[in-house]
Amino acid sequence: MxxxxxxxxxxxxxxxxxxxxxxxxxxxxxxxxxxxxxxxxxxxxxxxxxxxxxxxxxxxxxxxxxxxxxxxxxxxxxxxxxxxxxxxxxxxxxxxxxxxxxxxxxxxxxxxxxxxxxxxxxxxxxxxxxxxxxxxxxxxxxxxxxxxxxxxxxxxxxxxxxxxxxxxxxxxxxxxxxxxxxxxxxTADPTPETHKQVAGVDVGMRYLAVTATMQGDCTFHSGKQIVPKANHYARLRKRLQKKGTRSATRRLVAISGRERRLKQNTNHVVSKRIVLQHPQSLIGLEHLTDIRERTKRRKGKNAKQRKANRTFSKWSFAELHSMIAYKALLHRSMAIKVDANYTSQACPKCGHTCKENRPHKGLLFVCQNCQYTLHADLVGARNIAMRTLLIRQDWRGTGLLSVRAFCVGR
Structure with a gap:
């Protein structure tokens, strides 16, 4: 391929x-x-x-x-x-x-x-x-x-x-x-035999990416140093847009380039680390089509809700996914998209799914059925890894990739 x-x-x-x-x-x-x-x-x-x-x-x-x-x-x-x-x-x-x-x-x-x-x-x-x-x-x-x-x-x-x-x-x-x-x-055509390992990648704002394998290994790629810079650019852009002068417009153009290069470089670094950590692996990514529309807060028009919508749409996760996809193929791995529904609400131990598993939508996951407790982003990555494993088993048994997934790099 x-x-x-x-x-x-x-x-x-x-x-x-x-x-x-x-x-x-x-x-x-x-x-x-x-x-x-x-x-x-x-x-x-x-x-x-x-x-x-x-x-x-x-x-x-x-x-x-x-x-x-x-x-x-x-x-x-x-x-x-x-x-x-x-x-x-x-x-x-x-x-x-x-x-x-x-x-x-x-x-x-x-x-x-x-x-x-x-x-x-x-x-x-x-x-x-x-x-x-x-x-x-x-x-x-x-x-x-x-x-x-x-x-x-x-x-x-x-x-x-x-x-x-x-x-x-x-x-x-x-x-x-x-x-x-x-x-x-x-690049070599992928087969189930060449992709012996499975990894799941969960993306977010607190942690740009969290990876998990079926052996219990996990990695957190923090956005602690990057997100504040992006927030700074957002505040600066708002002030310059409000000013509206020609010099402010020139500064906006320069700032947009800096912000774009910051995010692009960060996505390059994170994607390279993920691919090098998981050679010859089937890497599962969330299918995030229309995620912005699905997570948008529509009730009311106050400043808090506008800020929440701006925060959720700030980072370019599609770019991160595409970088992981093409770099995976260069390192004899392959990235596929899996269903993203309820990955952060489903218990990876007993399967119980409900919103209450994440109290106050925080970073702590507590299963209401079996009391399994873990970091919420890591739970999402483990659920993605398990769904990727099911797709690999179907692929090995039938010789075809499941209709539930598609190769990102093709």
């Missing part, structure tokens, strides 16, 4: 190459906004083929994009509109079911593309050369630029990894171009 990685390559450009790449980026962004306006004016169209037939010649004539880029623009716009249509339909379902009263407004006006990031197709818009050089297409023709990057990623590029599309990203504060290249590498 294949695992997809993203290699971040730093482009060492000359002033002339820098200008050519920047001009190409801005022309690509302008063409995206032109096609977006056209799609909105013609019934919020999401069909990429129809968009390309209607706008291709105008893109070539007005923005002078090369042919392959002129084909990529309608596809990207069409994909964006499809995503928005999906959100509109999901919102309609949630409003009908009473889960929310807000109407999704993403298609009330044409989406505007702000980021100048553009997409390159391998062997059409860019190719790799010898001596760590890459040939990139611009409005003025191809430029050959030397690059540097993470040694393992550079080695994969030079030694036969399957290379896909890439994105030309511009770091505005540093005035530096990066090429983000997707790499597909082959």
């Amino acid at each position: 294949q695992t997809v990685l993203t290699a971040k390559l730093k482009l060492n450009t000359t002033p002339e190459q820098f200008k050519a790449l920047r001009t190409t980026q801005l022309a690509y962004r302008d063409s995206l906004n032109y096609v977006s306006q056209y799609a909105f004016a013609h019934g919020k169209m999401s069909n990429a083929v129809r968009l390309q037939d209607a706008t291709y010649e105008e893109i070539r004539l007005r923005f002078h994009l090369p042919s392959q880029m002129a084909c990529s623009v309608p596809r990207q716009v069409g994909a964006s509109y499809k995503t928005l249509w999906t959100k509109v339909k999901n919102n309609a379902v949630h409003r009908k079911e009473g889960k929310t009263k807000k109407r999704y407004k993403g298609l009330d006006k044409a989406p505007k593309f702000i980021s100048p990031t553009l997409t390159y197709q391998y062997k059409k818009d860019y190719t790799f050369k010898k001596e760590q050089q890459v040939s990139i297409l611009t409005l003025e023709g191809r430029v050959i630029v030397p690059y540097t990057g993470y040694n393992k990623h550079v080695a994969l590029i030079q030694r036969g990894a399957e290379i896909g599309a890439s994105k030309l990203w511009y770091d505005k504060p540093k005035k530096q171009f990066y090429l983000l290249v997707s790499l597909a590498i082959e």
Whole structure:
């Protein structure tokens, strides 16, 4: 099976190459906004083929994009509109079911593309050369630029990894171009025999992740140092938004980047520790789809409830799960999603399930049936591990992964 990685390559450009790449980026962004306006004016169209037939010649004539880029623009716009249509339909379902009263407004006006990031197709818009050089297409023709990057990623590029599309990203504060290249590498197909161990991972705010195995081993990955920093950024962002000046807006942009990098780095560190602690294991993760809607407090609009909703939606658990998934495949493990219902309320000893098992929704779990007492997050991790073990047993007996789970890395 294949695992997809993203290699971040730093482009060492000359002033002339820098200008050519920047001009190409801005022309690509302008063409995206032109096609977006056209799609909105013609019934919020999401069909990429129809968009390309209607706008291709105008893109070539007005923005002078090369042919392959002129084909990529309608596809990207069409994909964006499809995503928005999906959100509109999901919102309609949630409003009908009473889960929310807000109407999704993403298609009330044409989406505007702000980021100048553009997409390159391998062997059409860019190719790799010898001596760590890459040939990139611009409005003025191809430029050959030397690059540097993470040694393992550079080695994969030079030694036969399957290379896909890439994105030309511009770091505005540093005035530096990066090429983000997707790499597909082959990993061994998973079997029940190669995944001899089972681990469960419970995520949360007090502890970013708690792991447990069927042998009784457990690990707590605390967010004690990270969460206060995230809270600080939230308070600072609130003050700057209230101020509303141009300088406050510039600070908001800088702060958002810092907060994003803080969370991303923390998720990288935690996911790497989890995967290295459980080699050749089947790692169970909670299926947290729509968790924000399911845990949202809707009664009243006071400050305490708004703070609670903000706290529950603060950390990017989906990103943590995805990092665990792809790193597990690189270390001969595999991550699967399991049912997350009642993992923190069910007793792992006798199976009794009720809300009263967690007094005041605190960190202490006390079973009302057998008086089994344990840390609540560890109880959740052990329940996830047991559900993962059941899936592994079904897999071993039938030769197929259970319908109750799916491989995150596929």
